[in-house]
Amino acid sequence: MLDVRNLQKTYTGRNRTVEALRSLSFHIDANELVCLVGPSGCGKTTLLKCMAGLLAPTGGEVMLDGRPVSGPPPGMAVVFQEYGRSLFAWMNVRDNVALPLRRKKLGKAREKELVDHALEVVGLADAHHAYPWQLSGGMQQRVAIARAVAYEPKVLLMDEPFAAVDAQTRADLEDLIRRLWRELGVTVLFVTHDIDEAVYLGQRTIILSKSPTVVQEDLTIDLPDERDQLHTRSSARFGELRAHVYEQIQRAKHHSGDTEASVPSAAGAATATPHL
């Protein structure tokens, strides 16, 4: 479904060049929920922008359904971290959600249905006519999610969407994403720097090295499909996976494309099953 092949990105500045992505390859199946985690500054946002067709890679390619991504592809929606800056401050909630649908020319009735439903599922059925800046941060991010839901994408890319909301709201929103993913049958790539979130949310977690970035580990999260904040997080398996990811991230801080030659330790392999 979504294929990243030898993706490279080098920024060329005035006096220096920065190699952000060394060479990244991974694959996401249809209807998968995959988390992407890595140390701070590892080029997560760069990777996501390349995948969304918002940034041209220096080398390699991103394939969606077998076609290379050269610009923002239809059927893909992106939710950014900066909810305050990704919503139109001059439109109310309803218009924010409805605007991307206009281009699809679905007809008034279908458009209304989609918007109503999207706002309903994110829990904003009462906020149609509010402006984004009248809402709390968590509610604003719900609007951005509703906009993505109404768009009916095949792929949903999320760039640290909950990094700027408080812990309780964050837990609610995580469960919302799990629910939406299961109900809508959409493929989700969720970028985060939060280790708990990376373990709790996905079926798989891709751990990135520090910059210049390579894939450090592709880890299957073998937690049961039914998850909730209380029981899942207190389970022994969650603790093991969490410890493993934590360890990998610590190692990733010293590991990059430049140190690729060094043999990665297999300490965590006993408790986790690497994907592929």
Next chain:
Amino acid sequence: MTPSAIASVKTKPAGTGAGPGGAPGRRGPGTVTALRGLAGLAGLVAVLEALPHTGVVSADYLPPASEIGRTLWHLLAENAFWTALADTLTGWGLGLAIAVVAGVVAGVVIGSVPVLRAVTASTIEFLRPIPSVALIPVAVLLYGTDLESTLLLVVYASFWQVLVQVLAGTQDVDPVADDTARSYQLGRWGRVRYVLWPTALPYVMTGVRLASAVALVLAITAELVIGSPGLGHEIAVAQNSGAVSRVYALVLVTGLLGVAINLVARAVERRALHWHQSLRREG
């Protein structure tokens, strides 16, 4: 924002957003910008030269750029021109100075006394939008074509620019800083000196910059319409005597004067505020 995103913003060529790279002339964007700007100015001169020659515009109305340039060159050799320039700058500078002093004093007094602020608010809102040109007949009546006529208009128009900015500045005082000053037994004067003034200074500088541009407009307007001595008066004389290219040359001088004043005002503002994190946006 992740550090990688910040790094990417820094290293990206400015202004092209997330688009693919490949903007020409990566080395020294400053030079490229300057060259493009020069090309723009050269283009303007070329168009002004070509228009009258092609006959699109009659040379009686718009002399070719070369002729305007020649007239300007001759102008620079005239004593009368330099006297007029000095007159304009006198009206501008004197008027601006009076307006700045009056605006800052009035602003600090009104701004630091809440009752005064409340009482004067409506009056300021009423007087500020009154167009300064409404005073032209009054100025003529009272002062004829003397410098005072120019000053009346310049001071009236510039005063409000300064006052409004100073008032905005005094309103921006951090209540915590003010309370701290109070708790250390600073008197009213001490609080003005150490709390209010540093807060208001950026606004004062903005006000001075805005006022310096307005002052030039009004100085030249007064000269043009009333006939007090200066560049504006020279333009009126040139127009009446049908010296078309002289009109253009003088207009160009007023434009260059305006550019110079803007550049100086911006430089002064930046220098005075270099310690201040951000230049405030004007209201």
Next chain:
Amino acid sequence: MTVLTAGRRILLLLGMPAVLFAVWWFATADSTDVYFPPLSTILRKFGEVWAGDRLTADILPSLLRLTAGYLLAVAVGVGLGLVVGMSRVVRDVLEPVLELFRAVPPPVLVPVIMLFAGIGDTMKILVIVSGCVWPILLNTVEGVRAVDEVLSDTCRSYGITGPSRLWHLVLRSASPQIVTGMRQSLSIGIILMVISEMFAASNGLGFTIVQFQRTFAIPEMWSGVLLLGLLGFVLSLLFRFAENRALAWYHGLRRAQRDT
């Protein structure tokens, strides 16, 4: 209590203007100075002079020319500002030229434009356009340039492009700056309306007031000064009313940002 606060507010609002008015009234009450006639005389003349034929013969033509020139300047300024603001190269090339044009004091354009357009309505409207267009143009450029990168990415990823992007993203997010430019231009417009009429005209406010001054009809002249002041005040009031409606979202956003 509420009666008291309302009373206080009215006192604050009208107190100082009332005092100033009273000072003017009594200071000039027995004035024999021809230059400073009693306020009562000025106010009497005000009704006589401006309520009759001059309403349609002078005030109306002035206002029509101002409206036409101002609206044209808005259209041209916003249109050009979009073009200049969206292209880095165009911006770099034109910036110094625009800075020069903006720095020319608008009233000196009157003699220049008279060369081309004579002394009729066209000249006066062109003068107003050529003075008002720069603040709008340059502020539009600034606003277009400052369009948020995240929001721009959001539009791209949802396929909001072309005219839809122009309207829903670029123009709307630049609108606070555009309005700032329009506000600056309004006061320039009023100045140019008056000045273009003082130069060469057979009707209009500027023309009539200068006539009064030249014929030493002093109370009439003062009534004209009052009228111009009133006009400036009313127009700025109307502008603010329109701005508060059009930019309600912006003021709300700013308030929300301040409160956090």
